Amino acid sequence: MSDGKCPKCGTRITAFQAGFKGRKKPFECRGCGQKIQKANSELWLAMGAFAAFWGIKSQTDDIAVLAAVFFAMCAVIVLKSMYRAQIELADAVEGMAQEPSSS
Ligand SMILES: [Zn+2]
Numbered sequence: 001m002s003d004g005k006c007p008k009c010g011t012r013i014t015a016f017q018a019g020f021k022g023r024k025k026p027f028e029c030r031g032c033g034q035k036i037q038k039a040n041s042e043l044w045l046a047m048g049a050f051a052a053f054w055g056i057k058s059q060t061d062d063i064a065v066l067a068a069v070f071f072a073m074c075a076v077i078v079l080k081s082m083y084r085a086q087i088e089l090a091d092a093v094e095g096m097a098q099e100p101s102s103s
Helices: 015-020 043-057 063-084
Strands: 035-038 086-089
Touching: 015 063, 043 063
Parallel strands: none
Antiparallel strands: 035 086
16 A cells, blocks of 8 residues: 555556546556556545535636636546555455466
């Protein structure tokens, strides 16, 4: 477990991986190719952010304000994932049956 970094080589996950990969959805480390995944989720943060967005939207119809708020929210979510997400090895998941290696 480390903060937004591959546990194997320490390469930080990309903004795309931070923002668009869900919890327990394995992706490849761009540093070493190891399959890694986020152990936690920013879903509650995203929900709160969108609730706030709708609250602001009901107060103003200024598209520039709404766009600025929207992009700021996305940046916060992505950055938080990049720097705070718990990353684990995808093949080190406990409680799942190991696939038989038939080779
Ligand atoms: Zn790595």
